[in-house]
Amino acid sequence: MGKVVVVTGAGAGVGRAAVEEFARHGYDIALLSRDVARIERAAADLQASYGVHALGISTDVADADAVEAAASRIERELGPIDVWVNVAMATVFAPVSRLTANEFERGTKVTYLGQVHGTMAALARMRTRDRGTIVNVGSALGYRSVPLQSIYCGAKFAVRGFTDALRSEIIHDRLNIHLTMVDLPALNTPQFDWALNKMGKKAQPVAPIYEPEVAARAIFFAATHRRRQVWVGFPTVKAILANRIAPGLIDRYLARAGYEGQLTDEPLEPDAPGNLFEPVAGDYGAHGRFDSRSRKGSWEMFTNRHRNAFWALAGIGLAGVALLVNKKKSV
Template structure:
């Protein structure tokens, strides 16, 4: 029996890598994104390379009715949805003083309400069958905000709060539905070329940077294993834990480093594309322009995948050290 996944933001970046990962694992795929041509090309590629069924549906996740319609279309063409992955996002590189209320509203609708709309569409169907998995994609920036991305950071904080509330409700109702959240580090995607940018210089992810296949593998893992949450990359772990310990110190550090770390020295062209309100056409894929600076693996993700073996080895190591110290003390 075929397994079916729906992925929002499937046209490029992490979403494009996620549909590739699921198709590689034999899943039939529903691709949701605004740019119809791009997701149709992606769907054709998945059908050709992996022999899976793939349906491309042009969808703006900020529109709840459109998401609901897309979910129905996927089930009509492929069958009951097993996994729903909320990846779609939008960001703006600018200080709050240079942003408009309309930009805040649009970015929040895509990045936060887009996940709410996707979750609601998936949940209404999964409740009836009492089975299914929903993956919400978060970020280290949903725990530790940075300057110049207040819209994105605020939305990712909201996603985290929404997910935790819903998780308790699922437990209360004793549903056989798995809800998980995957928090990402900086990833090499096209967003740094097409995000609305008011800074006059090209944007960049803050190193270390990971290739989009790393979070894609983490998302597939989270969808197929009973993990409440997965943190991808050691930088994500550090950001989350450091903010719990010394948030004031990090505020001051980011007041300076947070600006230059997110901007290159290259001037931004006057005609630079911006995808906040309209999709940017073109043959974009999973990767951005930072392949030479990006990592293809994550040590932290490895430990999460193999945490039983990892903690067993860690315990053995600690016991060995304790015994060694005991012997030295006797001598």
């Protein structure tokens, strides 16, 4: 029996790219998402393409009982869960003044509590075996919020706080369970076509944009290496570090540029779909509509994957500079 990975939000976007990446490496896959037709089609594609076992389970991650039931079914049908990846998310493009309490509650339940529910279901089973890996997917927006996405940003901040607290508990209990977090940049996914949007214009990711396969490779890397955290893309690094240095300056910059940067000039159709409360039907995959503008690799991710070699080369370079400086001084 092969290794088993569970991916939430597996029907499209990053989750869909992630199941493809794990299947490519021979993992049996459990796909959790609300749209049953989409995940069943994805599961069939994975089985046909990679010869792995794939199980699609229609699951709303905001429902803790549904997530627990899915985890029990996965272990019955596929075997012990080795890796659990929390990807599912929901957002609304709108200022706070135009949001409702129900929208805040729903977005928070999916994006934050969905990760809590998945982590709890995985942890309960991994503790009994004293092994396993949990990958929580974060965002640069979990460190530096932007206007028009207060629901998503607040939830990603909460995911980070929850993950850090749990990590210390795992260390305290001396468990051989690896908890890691992958923070993502702007990505070319369908969320910009189906997220609830109250702005009257089509939404877009803020450039530079990365293909979802970049995120998928980072998630697989985090799941198979003992990294506490993985930052994907230099924009993620820049946003996190810049906010530590000059948060007030960034507040004012985003007040000027944060609206138009997330919106195109194209008018939003009156009947545009919104997936906050119900899934949007259709043949959606990993990619959104921004392929022509998206990057297929991340230099920062490359250095993270090869950090030992990177730091060795950096050390050699610094030693060479020091040697040249000393020679000049001695002349």
